[in-house]
Amino acid sequence: MKEPINFLSKFDLFSEQWAPKVIAEMNDYQFKLVKIKGDFVWHEHEDTDEVFIVIEGSMGIEFKDRSVELSSGDMIVVGKGEQHRPFAGEECKILLVEPRGVLNTGNTGGEMTAENDIWI
């Protein structure tokens, strides 16, 4: 039996940035909370779309041909294979929805790659 989950209460449980924490699974998809600040790496996810939902704060996503801004209550679908680079001037709290097993840095790797399946 699954119980209700409060996003802000879950955000209170960690302070790391760029390190997604799993809060729920639906079929083979995961819902992950992330705190972000600064610039992430350019990357893409070759096999899947990815959803960003801003819970608190503001962020941007740079694409190769444009840049978008997102604030609390906004979402965007980043398409499969679409190169993107998330960034935030101040810490921003976001919810990601994507299939289990997706790495945060996609095909790029590197030191910002976070361990998967860390539940809170």
Place this chain on the structure above:
Amino acid sequence: MKEPINFLSKFDLFSEQWAPKVIAEMNDYQFKLVKIKGDFVWHEHEDTDEVFIVIEGSMGIEFKDRSVELSSGDMIVVGKGEQHRPFAGEECKILLVEPRGVLNTGNTGGEMTAENDIWI
């Protein structure tokens, strides 16, 4: 290219209750906004889990052995095959995440069954 979507702006575009509106697709999953008030019908989704996220207001979900309450910023995963009945005393604005093709009344049908794939 997919653009940012603001939940509250999308909710301003319709007034019907219990009639999910698709705002985005990620792979073969849909993100749907729904306004609910009153009691829905008991039903289950035999083939899939279903996610409820409350955007504004409060609602409840009755299960066969318990009942849960959800407010803005809460989510819950209703398990595949789990009988449930959503309800709300006052109008509540929610986001559903589930595979494309899932009917709102699941296996129950009846007059509260909404047409699928209505985009706003």
